[in-house]
Amino acid sequence: MGKSTGFLEYTREVPMDRAPLERIKDWQEFHLELPEEVQQIQGARCMDCGVPYCHSGIMLAGAASGCPLHNLIPEWNDLIYKGLWQEALARLLKTNNFPEFTGRVCPAPCEGACTVGLNQPQVTIKTNECAIIDRAFKEGWITPNPPKSRTDKKVAVVGSGPAGLACAAELNKAGHLVTVYERADRIGGLLMYGIPNMKLDKIGVVQRRVDLMKAEGITFVTNTEVGKDYPVAALQADYDAIVLCGGATKPRDLPVEGRKLAGVQFAIDFLSANTKSLLDSNLTDGQFTSAKDKNVVIIGGGDTGTDCVGTSIRHGCKSVIQLEIMPKPPLDRTANNPWPEWPKTYKLDYGQEEAQALYGDDPRRYCTTTKKMVGDASGQIKEIHTVDIKWVPDETGRMTMQELPGTEKILRADLVLLAMGFLGPEDQLVDQLGLDRDPRSNVKADYGSYQTNVANVFAAGDMRRGQSLVVWAINEGREAARACHSYLENK
Template sequence: MGKPTGFMEYKREKTKEQPTLERVSNWKEYASRLSDASLQTQGARCMDCGTPFCHMGVEIRGTAAGCPINNVIPEWNDLVYKGQWKEALDRLHMTNNFPEFTGRVCPAPCEGSCTLAITDPAVAIKSIERTIIDKGFENGWVVPRIPRHRTGRKVAVIGSGPAGLAAADELNQLGHKVTVFERADRPGGLLMYGIPNMKLEKEVIERRVNLLALEGIEFKCSINIGVDIPIEELRSQYDAVILCIGAQKQRLLHMEGADAEGIHLAMDYLTNVTKSLLDSNFEDGKALNVEGKDVIVIGGGDTGADCVATAIRQNCKSVYQFGKHPALPVSRTEENPWPKDPNVFTLDYAYAEVNDVKGYDPREYCIQTQKIVKDENGHIKELHTIQMEKILGEDGFHYFKELPGTERVWPAQYVFVAIGFEGVEKSLPEQFGVDVANNRIRASVKDFETNIPGIFAAGDARRGQSLVVWAIKEGRSVAASVHYYLQETRLFA
């Protein structure tokens, strides 16, 4: 695939980005694509490696390895190298319903499993993927696919994140009538409100949703199933129901002062800012604005990084991100061998921005917040922390040990809590009568059906918080199971 000697002749070229000092003044996507000629060269780097680990799509001890939706990456790399962009798009759409999403926000475990990545920088798979689909829309190659027949069967999909959208897309193409219900005012789930514009502009989501609607999928937003529409009424109207409601129950802080004003859950902050941006370009005054304030983000993950990037665009006075773990190593460790996704130190977009604007890396490692102090009005005033050391116990488990003498007081007027998600919100599953265990809806990976016949679950609600690409995989898989169920029930009706 690609040029036989391309991986030896060409270097990996980095995706173009707006300069940091320029992009922090706007909310546009900070990354843009390379030229067609550059990407053809990048496609030439794809090796004829015999066994393409990039699209194996498995988990090795909880870490992704390869593309979960099994994109046939070497094939469309080769087609791009040859300048056959339309054929590359056809190959890409064969396995991926929404490459414009994954080409922007997926962490690309495919690149971590690239054979070339054993010794050199991986093939620029993500950049190539994004450009294939963007060119497809620009050249009119992506057009509505109207199903040729209708089965007369109706399916309700609750939740319009990537899992729900993928399930709806697949079932609609199979001829079933699909209605997607979303409790927010816009479809897209966390793609719409949980990922900020600078990583994924919302026109990209709206473009795909509009296409799905033209193909026959009905979207009903601002509807809370179980409240606005009773469960019994919904079940009477649809032959099957798919719960793609995500795992959006956020973890809370439990410490002295955690009830202070100025403490917000990270996802609430991101949603609030994005909604104000989309509704009025911030003219409605409803955005939570941290301009001129000291901001601390508790939680070292990607959601926390997005809060950092949002705060710096609002011209905060300072911003720091607290993580309990040590800094990642600069190269793979023995516990993180190829072809697992590399868990190594990188300079994420948000940290590069703070570094260039404020002159420091906002990440603080091995730090524990001990208490939060309020002012006389009940608003947060400061955080008290202590440094920790990660040690290996005699039982083989790792523990954190506090280091006396490392206490510190941090001024803060806003704190955003990004310490992860507990799992699915249980209210709706309980109304349907489906089982929930370990904060996930119980549904077999074999057929995705819950304990209630005709009720299915997929995505984060079933597997727990995960990647967009895993959600698409789940949506495609649950659609196949629902299709089989609808055929079977019709046969024996």
Template sequence: MGKPTGFIEYVRELPVDRAPQERVNDWKEMHHHMPEKRLRNQAARCMDCGVPFCHTGKMINGMASGCPVNNLIPEWNDLVYRGLWREALDRLHMTNNFPDFTGRVCPAPCEGACVLGISSPPVTIKTLEAAIAERGWEEGWIVPEQPRRRSGKKVAVIGSGPAGLAAAAQLNRAGHQVTVLERDDRPGGLLMYGIPNMKLDKRGVVERRLQVMEKEGIKFICNANVGENVEAQLLRKDFDAIVICTGATQPRDLPVEGRELQGVHFAMDYLTASTKALLDISNDIGKDAGSDVGNDASDSPIHAFDKDVIVIGGGDTGTDCVATAMRQGCKSLTQIEIMQRPPLERAADNPWPEWPKVYKMDYGQEEAAARFGADPRSYLTTVKHFGADTRGAVKEVVTIQIDWRRNDQGHLVPIEVAGTEKIYPAQLVLLAMGFLGPERMLLKDLDVELDARGNVQAAHGRFATSIGGIFAAGDCRRGQSLVVWAINEGRGAARECDRYLMGTTQLP
């Protein structure tokens, strides 16, 4: 530990964000860089707590507590404090293949479990992780590393999201020839099309990592939809093993009157179309995807320009929809949230080291508040039906307030509060209510067993499906979860796949 009194001497600081009024005019990332001296001061706050909970990666009450990839956080905090950035990067890469991704998009359950957070603001772990990764790129320390020898074994990874990329990176490191099959036109999965550019830059962050992986020998094949234009059973003949990392892409629907109207879309369809249009434009005019070229209403099939937008759902995907609609120039924006507004501080039934369920304004809500004057979220609200105009398009959303009460079985259920109906004008409605599990076509063709929730049946730690030589990792196995859990599972599936192929494994 570098500075025993650091947590007493220094207050928690975060990088300064670009002003909401400025950043909604482009698609560039939101944060300014923090000077090295201040970063080292933040690392000095790591307090040699004796029993650190930041890297435990446990599930408590259904939420992550501590880092799911078990990052050696106190160690690289100490190295950053000492100015040993290269050593900090090496320590970070021991457990996490993609700290440049998680340092941007992870909600930082590590900080929720930080021991310092019991009595003071926690260590800025996520900021330091991102800074270490960026220092690695700036200094040229992150370079392609070919495996020392090839095993002669071939592995197909289906899906190029965070689980698929982590599995591919680890299997390639073990010497296997890895082919990643992606059904979209660009690799990256959720990282490419499910997270907007201002939150995770595609050219400067995602594609640079993919290029390194390609130079390491990993082959990416796009527009390869296994189960449709690629026969699943042929993969079993052509490859020695398969790792399924397709994610949980089956969205939760809202079966109310008017659902079929034009202008009512799933959130992921909207986010994918927006990012695809942005990247296509930047290719055409030779600019970065984050520049202020924008994507106007003629560029994307689903667009928010000059529309009253309703986002239904309060999670990360809903926030990303809010921020995207703000950049596309929506007329108004309301976010419907069925849960109650969280408290400002931890409640008595939400103790440390659980993930703190407290009220916060994420980047999208900050931007909407800056333009429209208030947090756009309407809590304890549900949708009754959608109203149509004369053309069969949505024109309004009718909502009602609800109250959560326990039924005879003791379960909390939403009860409508009479007389609280409200009508919102709407020409674009985005359903961001989570995901139900993986799509079935591929799984049916491979004939793997599913669990009671419709996910691939594969025990955590073994990741082996009911079919020999086929493994599963990420959201298709565990259900909708965090990017960092997907990386954890991709690494774990690679380890067990390597053991299956070689009889033993040295992968962590």
């Protein structure tokens, strides 16, 4: 350990973001970088704990504590401090195929479990990770590395999100012939179309990695939906093994009066169409829903809701409100949310920060539920009726929602975006393969084996575990590849 007192001597310092009122004028990434010497000092703050929870990757109180990829965080933090960037890269890539993704979009459960965070600001683990991989690409250290020999085994990976890409990368390293099928016109899944460009650059970051994987021998097939464009029987005949990484793409709906009005749509459709139009035509083709000059109401919190806020602002919306059914989180950890659990505390994410800079206030309205939607004579949404709620325990101790009389409100709405999460995988492919499901409708495959009830079919990522983090998807993709490789060797 290079600096045993680093966390005592140095304070946490993260890169500045571009100013909110500046960055809302474009779709470019808004994060800036620290100078190299400052970033090295941030590496020195890692105290090399006796038991570093930062890479534990365990579930506590329903959330991840520490990195699910088990990144060797203290090791590469120390290597950064010593200026050994290539060595740090080698340690990082041992556990994470795509640190350029997680370094940008992961909520960093590693930092929530950082021991320094017990009484000081945590180590800048996420920023350090991103700095390593970004420097590696700039210096030309990342080059195609195809396997030295090939097996005669063919594997189909269905879905090209983080789980599918991680699985394909690992199976390709093992020498298998891997083909990835994607129903969209571009590879990347939610990395390409679910996350806006200002958070994750599609050409400079996502496509760069896809091109690298192509050069390493992986075949990508787009505009092909397995089970529709490519029959399941043909898939099973053509491949020795199949790994399903199709995600949990069935959005949660809101069954209230007026749901079918024009101007009410799922957030994922709004975000996907916007990114596709941005890439296809720089938003000149009109093939997306514009929030320009509209009063936008987003129902649901989380990252998807935040992305809708940021996207609507960039369109030039008249106003934006985000309805959140849960209470406003506290500023600091409460007694029932101790370290190393994920800190359930209030934060102003990039979209809310932009709304506050533009309109003067955080757009979120907590403990609010929608009662109905009302349209005009032409069937276009014009307003949402809401009521405030409180959460109270029932006789079993379970928290239940209780409406507060007299708190009814009417909100003007020209565009309503439903960002309430996802329920599980779509049915078509799962049913055609005859796969068993778990009680939450996900594909049933035990963690560790990832094998479904069909011998040569595996499942990983959100399709298996339900809606989750990018870092969990990468973890499951890697693990499913290992299980699939073992199956192929035994076969």
